[in-house]
Each structure stands twice: as structure tokens, then as C-alpha cells.
Amino acid sequence: MKTITAILTGIVSEAFEKCGYDAKLGNVIVSDRLDLCQFQCNGAFQGAKLYRKAPIIIAKEVAQVLSENPVFAKVEAVNPAFINMTVTDEYLSSVCAEIAEDEFCGIPQVEEETTVVIDYGGPNVAKPLHIGHLRSAVIGEALKRLARSCGMKVIGDVHLGDWGMPMGLVIAELMERNPDWACFKEDFDPAKDEVPTLDVNELNEIYPFASAKSKQDEAFKDKAHTITAQLQARKPGYYSLWKEIIRASVEDLKKSYEKLSVDFDYWYGESDADDYIPKLLKILEDKGLMYESDGAMIVDVAQETDKAPMPPVLIKKTDGSVLYDTTDLATIIQREEDFKPSDIWYVVDKRQALHFEQCFRCSKLAGLVGEDTSLEHLGFGTMNGSDGKPYKTRDGGVMQLSMLLDTAYNAAYERINKENFTSEEEISQTAQKLAIASIKFGDLINHRSKDYIFDLDKFLSAEGKTGAYLLYMVTRISSVLRKLEVCDEGKIEIGKIYTDAERELMLGIALTGEAFSHAIAERAPNYICENAYQLAVSFSKFYHDNHIVSEEDEEKKTAWINLLRLVKKMIVKHLDVLAIEPVERM
Ligand code: ARG
Numbered sequence: 001m002k003t004i005t006a007i008l009t010g011i012v013s014e015a016f017e018k019c020g021y022d023a024k025l026g027n028v029i030v031s032d033r034l035d036l037c038q039f040q041c042n043g044a045f046q047g048a049k050l051y052r053k054a055p056i057i058i059a060k061e062v063a064q065v066l067s068e069n070p071v072f073a074k075v076e077a078v079n080p081a082f083i084n085m086t087v088t089d090e091y092l093s094s095v096c097a098e099i100a101e102d103e104f105c106g107i108p109q110v111e112e113e114t115t116v117v118i119d120y121g122g123p124n125v126a127k128p129l130h131i132g133h134l135r136s137a138v139i140g141e142a143l144k145r146l147a148r149s150c151g152m153k154v155i156g157d158v159h160l161g162d163w164g165m166p167m168g169l170v171i172a173e174l175m176e177r178n179p180d181w182a183c184f185k186e187d188f189d190p191a192k193d194e195v196p197t198l199d200v201n202e203l204n205e206i207y208p209f210a211s212a213k214s215k216q217d218e219a220f221k222d223k224a225h226t227i228t229a230q231l232q233a234r235k236p237g238y239y240s241l242w243k244e245i246i247r248a249s250v251e252d253l254k255k256s257y258e259k260l261s262v263d264f265d266y267w268y269g270e271s272d273a274d275d276y277i278p279k280l281l282k283i284l285e286d287k288g289l290m291y292e293s294d295g296a297m298i299v300d301v302a303q304e305t306d307k308a309p310m311p312p313v314l315i316k317k318t319d320g321s322v323l324y325d326t327t328d329l330a331t332i333i334q335r336e337e338d339f340k341p342s343d344i345w346y347v348v349d350k351r352q353a354l355h356f357e358q359c360f361r362c363s364k365l366a367g368l369v370g371e372d373t374s375l376e377h378l379g380f381g382t383m384n385g386s387d388g389k390p391y392k393t394r395d396g397g398v399m400q401l402s403m404l405l406d407t408a409y410n411a412a413y414e415r416i417n418k419e420n421f422t423s424e425e426e427i428s429q430t431a432q433k434l435a436i437a438s439i440k441f442g443d444l445i446n447h448r449s450k451d452y453i454f455d456l457d458k459f460l461s462a463e464g465k466t467g468a469y470l471l472y473m474v475t476r477i478s479s480v481l482r483k484l485e486v487c488d489e490g491k492i493e494i495g496k497i498y499t500d501a502e503r504e505l506m507l508g509i510a511l512t513g514e515a516f517s518h519a520i521a522e523r524a525p526n527y528i529c530e531n532a533y534q535l536a537v538s539f540s541k542f543y544h545d546n547h548i549v550s551e552e553d554e555e556k557k558t559a560w561i562n563l564l565r566l567v568k569k570m571i572v573k574h575l576d577v578l579a580i581e582p583v584e585r586m
Contacts, residue, residue: 001102003513004095005029005039008071008085012041015065021047021058021493028085030511037074038507039083044081055081089497095510097494100566105573106509107154107516109151113342117155117335118144119354120347121257121264125249126170128204129256129401131391131454132349138440139448140347141262141290142525143378149577150520158268160269165328166207168228170245171238172220173210176226181241188237195244200252202247229321232274256401260436261579276337279324280330281315283366290315311452313358316339328359332375343374345523350379350449351470358573378523381451383443391454408435415468420585430583434460434471437580441467444578465533465581470571473536474582476543477568483549484561492566495559501542502563508538509570517579525578532574539567 005028013026024364025043042060048055059077066075066085075089098107120140123133140156147154175184182193216222231238250267275286281297284290289299295318302310313325322439335341346356356377363369385391412435413428421427442459446452458464462472481488508531514529518524548564551557572582 001098001104001106001108001513003106003108003517004510005514006108008039008087011069011071012043012062012066012083012085015062015069016043016047018065019058019482019499021051021062025050031084034504034507037076037086038083038105039087041083041085041226042081044083046083059083072497085310088423092503092506093497093509095492096506096563096566099114099509099512100492100494100562100569104149104151105570106513107149108513114152115155115175115339115341116152116343116345117157117341118147118345118347119157119159120144120345121158122161122348123158123253124134124166125269126166126203126207126245126414129253131383131399131401131404132403134404134439135383135443135448136258136347136349137257137262138443138579139378139380139525141260142440142444142528142577143345143347143523144276145577145579146438146516146519146525148530149573150516155266155341156264157266157268158264159331159337160246160250160267160271162242162269163232163271163274163322165224165228166211166323167231167242167245168224169210169214169233170203171227171241173206173213174226174241176220183237183241185237188240190236193240195240198244198248202250203248219402225319225321229319231499232321259405259432260440261581268331268334270324270331273327273334274322276330276333277326279333280326280366280368283368284315287366289362289365299362299365301358301365301402303361310361311354313362324355325359325362328355329362329366329368332359332363334371336369341373344369346375346377347448348377348379348543350377350381353377353379363584365380371417376523378448380448381446383454384451386453388453404439405435408439408456408460411435411460412438414584415460415462430586433581433583434468437467437471437575439467440578440580441465441470441529444525445533447524447526465529470575470580471583471586473539474568474571474575475584475586477539477564477571478584480543480548480564481561481568486561486565488565488568492562492569493558494562494566495555498556499545500544500561501538501545502560505535505538505542505563505567508535509566512570512574528574528577532578535567535574536573539564539571 008028012028013023016026017023025047026041028041029038031037031040044059045056047058054080056077059081063075063077063083066072071087071091072085074086076084078084104567118140121133121137121547123129144154144156181196183195185280214224227238231242284299290297295315296314298312298314300312314323315326316322335344360375363375369375372388383391391399409431413431416427416431418427438459445465459466460468497506512531515527519527546560548560549555551560575582
């Protein structure tokens, strides 16, 4: 269904036309002074310039036509030339009734077929997930669900970091520790020799160790380089060992993502781009874009209008090994062949902006994607500690995701009212959901491009813009519905409006479509968080003002119950898009 402002824009545009003005002047927006009116149109200002007339005259003429329309309870032309509008309660409740029936909860659906590949998560194999990867997973999952809720076809790809120097470092260190493994022998035969089963905890310990060692030990670093190049050339022993590293690591990553309700349609990695590299090289060569410089193959992507230096894209090093730019470019070819996407969105730290700008320019120059394919780097800011610096462990190390989740779980567990539950299992499941909801909402409420401070106490507070507050409000609605023994299934019949608080709540519900339009246009889930919060606040006011359980007027009571059911459904829909699971009690 259309958003309410789109419907009203249609009506107001017609009124402009009827008065002899351009219909385009009839754009309606939500009022920023809800105490004065619900909607407004500022088209008379522009009309005044076009038709050389006093703006207030135009506003008055149009308001006159609108006041005859039964949709409006009040239309006013206000100095200097605003057209202020408030719809009737009947109209507002009819919009809510339509939303209650709509399979998309009133979220406007895209008109053109849109296929989006979302590249998010981006964990690196053999490295434990750290909080830098948390944001990509949380924001990416929300964007994926947001795009789906708007009717886009979306493919989520984790794009594992599994093909670069870190792999060489891990293999080099494994070799130092286990020189007698068959995979390190020159005559290794994958058909009959076996590689040992690896333990992910050991892998997680090896990478930081090997990385630190490479910074002091040149010979070790050179060895890791050579191994990386040989792995990329698929030397059998290294390649078999690498497959085992991937297996162990991916199994562990899947568990972590599952805890976060994050899931991917594809578990492709940088290594899967390898098959497309010869094609990439051929295209770059045929188009005359690639040339040799200092022994490496590069492509210039600078433009005359650049204000900052734009380094060339590095495609291939002297030793034949490929780089981050190369795998990203080759992956674009793969995605184009497999999915023909209209958009590719990269949910990656904003500090990688230059890398993506280089890749996007190179793809367009080489024609890897069509002119209208939208390549977007949806960069995000840093999660900081209270000192404003990237969040660290107490002893200053990199905070691992599992440690963070444990801390949040313990804090959430403390806050749960144990009397509401009959089993320990229920308590721990609820604590788990509360912890995740708090962390995710605390992240998503900020515009993705901004840095934010991780403050667990604040995130877990049952007051303010928090995940805990939203879960709490859902439990309150559920508890009223339980008390009244209402069956929360089947058609939601929206009735009359009796009080101001209901009007405000219904307006909030009716404006959900706008919030989703805004969020998808900006690729910014924080607008979904804001809207969910507004709905919860309006519910709370409504609940405070009216005694639903003890109400004697049956018709009123039924209308209120149905409104509760609808607001619950709407908040839960918002939470679902944010990949946050609600709870029935807490
Ligand atoms: N693995 C990379 C990192 O940890 C992120 C990958 C992002 N996606 C991409 N297509 N480059 O920085």
C-alpha cells in the first residue's frame, strides 16, 4: 500500500491543479508541529514564484478546495503560506485498518524489480570475531531484512577473508610447530594423505602469534609470503590444509552468527573469486587499462576532478600473488554472472572508503557491471569505549565478540525478574535475547556512519531508546492480552478513536510506511529504531491514560484490545527487521 503522505500528496496535487496550478506543488510531508496539525504542504511558496502571486492567496485557494474533502477534519492556510492539514479520526482508523490487513504491514513495496547483493560480516578465517565485525553483521543483517521488507530481492554474502597473507601466516606457523605433517612434504598426495583435524581455539591463538612474529622476524615473514603465493597457486599440501582451516573456522563462525540471529545466503570467500581472476586480467588487458609499474600490475583510476590523491589499483604483485583489490574486483564479475544484481552494497568499516572507491571506479572503467548498477559502500563508524577510543578489553587488548556477549548475558541475567518464570532454562533464554536485543539496538539506533560509545548499562536500561525498553513494552502488551484472555490471532478489527492517546498511537502506526521509505532510501536502519521507539512511547501513554482491563463499555474495550494487538504486531515487525527477537516476559 502507499504511504499516507503519498496518498495525501495525490489529493493535494489534484487540489492545486483544480485551482489552475502545477500538480507538482502538492507534496505533503508530516508536520513538525504535531500539536498544530498532522500534515503540511509548503507548495504555495514555490507557486508564488512560478505564478507571480502572493503565496498566502494560493495557499488559501487550495485550502478551500481541500476543506471540501471528507478526508480532512481541518485544513488551514497559515501565514506566510503553509497549508496545514489534520485528517479525520475515521480516515485515520481506516488507514490503520488497511495496515492491519496488509501483508506488508503498510510498508511500501518497490515498483521496479530490484536485486541487491549485500556483502556483510566479512570475518577473517582463523581469527576470532572481534567487535569490529559485530557492526558489519548487525547493520548488514538489518539492511538485508529492511530491503526484503520493501520487496527487494536480497542475497546476503558473508565474503570471508580467506585468501590473503593471514592464511600464509597461519600455515607458516603450523609448519614451524608441526614440520612432520604430510601436507608439508613435497610428495603430499591429497588422494591418499590426510590432514589433521584442527581445533578452532588453537587457530585463534595461532594467528595473533604468527602476525606478531612476522613483525620481528623477516625470514618468517618472507616464508609466509611465499606460502601465500603457493597457496593461491593451489600447491596441494597447503591447499588441503587450508580447506581444513576453513572448515574449522566456518563451523565456529556459524555458531557465533547464529547467536546474533545473523544468517547468510552464501558463505563465499575471497578464495571463490580466484576462478574469475584470469577473466578479470583479460578484460583489464584487452581494454588497455592495466600496465606494469615497479614490477606490479596496476590500473589508474584517478580523475581530473579529484581533490585528494587517488592511488592506482594494485592488481598483481611481482610474485604473482593477488590482493584485496583483485579479489573484490573478481568477486564483482562472479556476482554479475550469478545474480545480475541491480545493486551491490558493501557493509564495511568506513575507513575502507578509499579501497571501495578505487574498486568501483575500476569496475565501471572495465565495464564489469553496467552503467546503472549501483555499487555502494555503506560505511560504518567505530564502536568506542567510554574513553572515546575503540572498545578494548580491560587490559587493553582487542575485545573478542564472545567475551562481549558473555558480559552482556550476565548483566541481562541480573536484571530479569526471576519470579516471572517457571524454569531456569526460560530465564537463561530470556537473558540471552535481552542481551542481544540491547547490544543490537544500542548499535542500530545510531546512524551507521557515526561512531558510538558502547555502554552496556545504558543499553540494558528499561528506560530511554533501548532494546530493553522495546522488549519491555512488548511484554506489557502481551501481559494485558493474557490477562484479558485475548486470542492474538485472526483479523484485527480497528474501531473508533475515543481518546487523544489513541489518535497519537494510530498516527504513529499510519506513519510507519514513511519511516521505512526513509530508512531504505538512506540505507539506514536507525529510522526503524526511532519509529519502533515512538510507537512504544505512544503505546505507553495510551496504556497509562486508559484502563483497558477494567473498561465497562464493551465496544470501547474491544477497540482498545484490537489497537493493542496492532501495535504489538507493528513493534514486533520493526524488531524482526532489526533481527531482534521479542520475549513474552522478562
Ligand atoms: N575481511 C575484511 C576485513 O576484515 C572485510 C571484507 C569486506 N568485504 C569486501 N568485499 N571487501 O576488513
